[in-house]
Amino acid sequence: MEGYRIAILEMEGYEADDLIGTVAKGLEPEADVVIITGDKDLLQLVSDHIEVYDTMKEVRYKVDSVIERFGVKPEQVVEVMGLSGMLSTTSRVYPALEKKRPFN
Numbered sequence: 001m002e003g004y005r006i007a008i009l010e011m012e013g014y015e016a017d018d019l020i021g022t023v024a025k026g027l028e029p030e031a032d033v034v035i036i037t038g039d040k041d042l043l044q045l046v047s048d049h050i051e052v053y054d055t056m057k058e059v060r061y062k063v064d065s066v067i068e069r070f071g072v073k074p075e076q077v078v079e080v081m082g083l084s085g086m087l088s089t090t091s092r093v094y095p096a097l098e099k100k101r102p103f104n
Helices: 016-027 040-045 063-070 074-090 095-100
Strands: 033-037 050-054 059-061
Touching: 016 033, 016 040, 033 040, 040 050, 040 074, 059 063, 063 074
Parallel strands: 033 050
Antiparallel strands: 050 059
């Protein structure tokens, strides 16, 4: 990365998504930020100044597209994903619940 002059930020005891979120929120609203990741957890950061580009789906998420996909505001995505995770573990016992999952 140094050869390409790309900054590296590391802090012992912190995961990358925690650092990315802290930096993105710290730059808001003075700068527009695009987070490039396939990690859906970071969708909770989407705002008027922060977008997420999902490398797995090749989709750029803004506030309206998060609401369209998940049915909730960006700050609520983590709760929806938590519930969805619970559904995926209970669907072995209750297969009908699998059809009720809000997203895949």
